[in-house]
Amino acid sequence: MNRINPSKLLLSKWTAAHPRNREKHFLVTELFRDEEGTVLDVELQAVLTQRSERLPWQSLKASDDWILGWK
Numbered sequence: 001m002n003r004i005n006p007s008k009l010l011l012s013k014w015t016a017a018h019p020r021n022r023e024k025h026f027l028v029t030e031l032f033r034d035e036e037g038t039v040l041d042v043e044l045q046a047v048l049t050q051r052s053e054r055l056p057w058q059s060l061k062a063s064d065d066w067i068l069g070w071k
Helices: 057-061
Strands: 013-020 023-033 039-046 052-056 066-068
Touching: 039 057, 052 057, 057 066
Parallel strands: none
Antiparallel strands: 013 023, 013 066, 023 039, 039 052
16 A cells, blocks of 8 residues: 555656556656545546546555555
């Protein structure tokens, strides 16, 4: 389980533990917050294809799926 501070996720680098479509390395390009400033979701962008996807920031905690940094 990765320990994460959600407010420091912007521009952080992640590696997919099980890459799909040759997309292995990702960059957090945007944080989505509620009215109180709490981070709800992040936008991950694949470095290779520039494809973006939005997901809850808590999903990055799963070390079975995501590795902090580029490996």
